[in-house]
Amino acid sequence: MAHGLLTIDCGAVVRNWRRLCDMHRGGAVSAVVKANAYGLGAVPIATALRDAGCRHFFVATVEEGEALRDALGEGPMIAVLDGFRARQHPRLTSVLNSLDEIRAHSGAVILHVDSGMSRLGLPLSELEALADEPTLLDGIETLYVMTHLAAAEEAEHPLNAAQIERFNEACLRLPRARRSIANSSGIFLGPRFASDLARPGAALYGINPTPGQPNPMEPVLRLEGQVLQLRDIPPGQTVGYGGSWLATRPSRIATMGLGYADGLPRRLEGRLTGDFREQKLPLVGRVSMDLMTFDATDTQRIRPGRWLELIGPNTRDVDGMAELCGTIGYEVLTALGSRFRREYIPA
DSSP states (O other), X not given: OOSEEEEEEHHHHHHHHHHHXXXXXXXXXXXXXXXXXXXXXXXXXXXXXXXXXXXXXXXXXXXXXXXHHHHHOSSSEEEEXXXXXXXXXXXXXEEEOXXXXXXXXXXXXXXXXXXXXXXXXXXXXXXXXXXHOGGGGTTEEEEEEEOOOSSTTSTTOHHHHHHHHHHHHHHXXXXXXXXXXXXXXXXXXXXXXXXXXXXXXXXXXXXXXXXXXXXXXXXXXXXXXXXEEEEEXXXXXXXXXXGOEEOSSSEEEEEESOOGGGTOOGGGTTTOEEEETTEEEEEESOOOSSOEEEEOTTOSSOOTTOEEEEESTTSOOHHHHHHHHTSOHHHHHHHOOTTSEEEEEOO
C-alpha cells in the first residue's frame, strides 16, 4: 500500500490551459506533457485537455509520444522534441534540430531554430547551409518553425528581445510557415511573443510563470503522506540519523512513510511543516529514504493511518515547496516518485 497520495485536479489543469488561451494573442495553445506531464500523469491530463479542445501536444521522446498516441487516438498532433534520433515515426510529428535530421525525414515536421538557448535546434551555420541547399527540404512539409526562449521568466532580460530578432531573421531563410515561440512565461511577455502556436508546460501544472508577481495560475495538486507510527520520547532523546534533533521536552513523534526516494530532499530538515487539520507539525530530524519524522506533541487527535498535507491549500503550493528545497517547481514535480498513489479529479 502506498504511503503517499497525490491528488491531481484535471479540471484545474484545463482551466489553466483556457487561461493561457485567453492570454495568448496569437493562434492556438498546445500542451507540453513531457516527463509524464511533469510527473503528474500524461495520459489522464492530456485526455482531459483533448476533451477540452487542445489539439497539439509536445513530448520529449518517441516512447512518450507512442504511449500518448495510443491514449489519445489519431486526431491531435503529438510532436517529439528530440528529433526522433533520425528515425521516422508516421504516427508522430518530429521536431527537427539539425541538417542530419532533416536529411533523414520526409512528410510533416516542425523545424527548431536555435535563437540563443544553445541546446537543441538549427544553429546559424546550419541555417546558412540549408539556404544554400534548398532541395534538402524537398519532400518535407514544415508545419511550424519554432524556437525556445531561454529567459522568459525574467521579463526585462535582454535575451528575450535578442531571441525574437534572431528568430525573425532566421525565418527569412526558411520556407514560409507558421511560427511557434512562447513557452509558459513567454505567453506573459506581450504581443511581440505571440505566434501561431504557444507551447506552455509548467503553467498548466500551477507553477508561477511570472516569478515575483502573484501567480495567475490555479494550483492543481495536493500531496499527502501517511503516518505509520507515533512514539513518545523523553527530553534529551534524539530523533533520526545523526541525532541531529534533540527533544527538549516530553515529545510525541509522528513517523510518515515518505522520504527522499519519493522526491522529498534531505535539505528539508528543519524547514518543512506538515498540516493535520489546520495544525502545523514541524519536520524534525533528517529525511531518510522512506521515512520522515514530525513533532506531533501539540496535536492530540493524530493517529497512525492519518494523513499530513505537505503541498496543498493548507500548507504551500509547488513553488513554495521549491523555495524550501532550494530549487524550482519543475524539479519538485518531476522528482515525485513512482510510489505515490495518484488520484484524479475529473475535469
